[in-house]
Amino acid sequence: MVKNYIPQFLFILICLPLVFYAQEVKIFTLKDFDLKDSVKTCLVSTSYGKEEYDFNLKGVLTKSVTRYNEADYDVVYYKYQNDELIEKRSESYRNNTFDPSTSIAHFYKLDTLNNVKVTEKIVSYEEEFLDQYVYHYDDKGDLVKIIRTNNDGIDETLIEYKKYKGEYTVTYLINNEPLKSIRTSQVNKKNGTVQKIVLTKEYLKGEANKAFEEVFNEKGLLVAQQEFEYNIAEKTFVPTKRTTYTYDDNDMLVGEASKNGDEVMKKEYVYQYDREGEGNWIKQIVRPENTYKTRKITYYVPEVVEK
Numbered sequence: 001m002v003k004n005y006i007p008q009f010l011f012i013l014i015c016l017p018l019v020f021y022a023q024e025v026k027i028f029t030l031k032d033f034d035l036k037d038s039v040k041t042c043l044v045s046t047s048y049g050k051e052e053y054d055f056n057l058k059g060v061l062t063k064s065v066t067r068y069n070e071a072d073y074d075v076v077y078y079k080y081q082n083d084e085l086i087e088k089r090s091e092s093y094r095n096n097t098f099d100p101s102t103s104i105a106h107f108y109k110l111d112t113l114n115n116v117k118v119t120e121k122i123v124s125y126e127e128e129f130l131d132q133y134v135y136h137y138d139d140k141g142d143l144v145k146i147i148r149t150n151n152d153g154i155d156e157t158l159i160e161y162k163k164y165k166g167e168y169t170v171t172y173l174i175n176n177e178p179l180k181s182i183r184t185s186q187v188n189k190k191n192g193t194v195q196k197i198v199l200t201k202e203y204l205k206g207e208a209n210k211a212f213e214e215v216f217n218e219k220g221l222l223v224a225q226q227e228f229e230y231n232i233a234e235k236t237f238v239p240t241k242r243t244t245y246t247y248d249d250n251d252m253l254v255g256e257a258s259k260n261g262d263e264v265m266k267k268e269y270v271y272q273y274d275r276e277g278e279g280n281w282i283k284q285i286v287r288p289e290n291t292y293k294t295r296k297i298t299y300y301v302p303e304v305v306e307k
Contacts, residue, residue, distance in 0.1 A: 025108060025118060025120065025135065027078075028078075029059050030059040032061075034281075035055075038302075040055060041053065041298045042296070044295050045294045047291070050066075051065070051067075052064065052066075060080065060083075061078055062079075062080075071094070071095050071096045072093065073093050075091045076090045084108070086109075087105070089103075090104050090105070100125035101126065104124050105125065106120055106122050108120050115136065115138055116136075117136055118134070118137075129151075157172060157174045159173075169183045179202075179203055181201045183201075184196065184198050195215055195217060195223075197215055199211065200214075201237075207230075209230055212227045221245070221251060243257065243259075254269050268287040269285070270285040274297060282295050
């Protein structure tokens with residue numbers, strides 16, 4: 001699987017609904033971190049520091065830590081009730097001291113009286129109100145509207161769903177201006193397999209900005225990605241960088257080739273596993289740079305029931 005381990009401050013940023021692109025609440029699981037089986041903790045060593053992840057018995061993320069050094073680190077706690085996320089706390093520590101000015105808390109409230117509605121309230125640890133998002137879902141369970149309220153006013157994001165000639169398009173609009181559109185289609189290959197193609201277009205202040213097209217195989221693995229930049233003069237998207245991915249028999253990423261104009265770059269991924277070629281990888285080497293990541297993984301021990 002194509003995974004990126006990113007610093008915690010970026011991880012928090014992605015998880016937050018952004019002013020330019022609101023998104024629904026996401027619960028992270030083992031799969032999001034390229035992990036499987038009954039993982040309890042995972043410690044990732046990277047060039048910028050260490051990432052720590054804790055999971056419950058259901059494989060759901062409960063805590064994540066980014067350590068830049070021994071004294072500076074960020075911690076995110078996730079709290080659940082009946083398998084629903086009800087609280088997320090992002091805490092910042094510098095010089096081994098808690099910093100309330102850069103720490104925030106998210107509180108989630110579920111309303112199922114009519115169609116499902118989720119309210120997310122974001123406050124600082126200094127008890128300052130920052131944001132509120134209300135996520136509205138239709139009777140099919142699709143997110144259709146997000147209302148954001150803060151000290152600057154109220155923004156409304158609408159999500160439209162359209163199906164036309166086998167293509168499925170989801171469009172996000174904020175205050176009636178397009179933010180992003182995602183079009184999904186399928187292609188039947190001559191060998192009998194089916195590929196899924198996802199074209200994502202992004203807009204800036206309602207104007208086309210950039211796009212990328214992803215191709216997934218029948219296993220759901222990303223096999224190709226084409227990036228585009230918008231040419232204002234010609235009013236069209238122009239292809240730029242194209243990347244292809246290859247996998248081994250265990251569906252692990254082993255090769256990556258990128259071409260941007262005359263520039264060609266190739267990468268090879270080599271893994272060491274904690275159980276003789278299976279289980280979870282504990283070391284990933286990227287060639288030709290010979291950079292690597294290591295993971296220390298602990299597992300839940302099955303309970304032994306005495307007769």
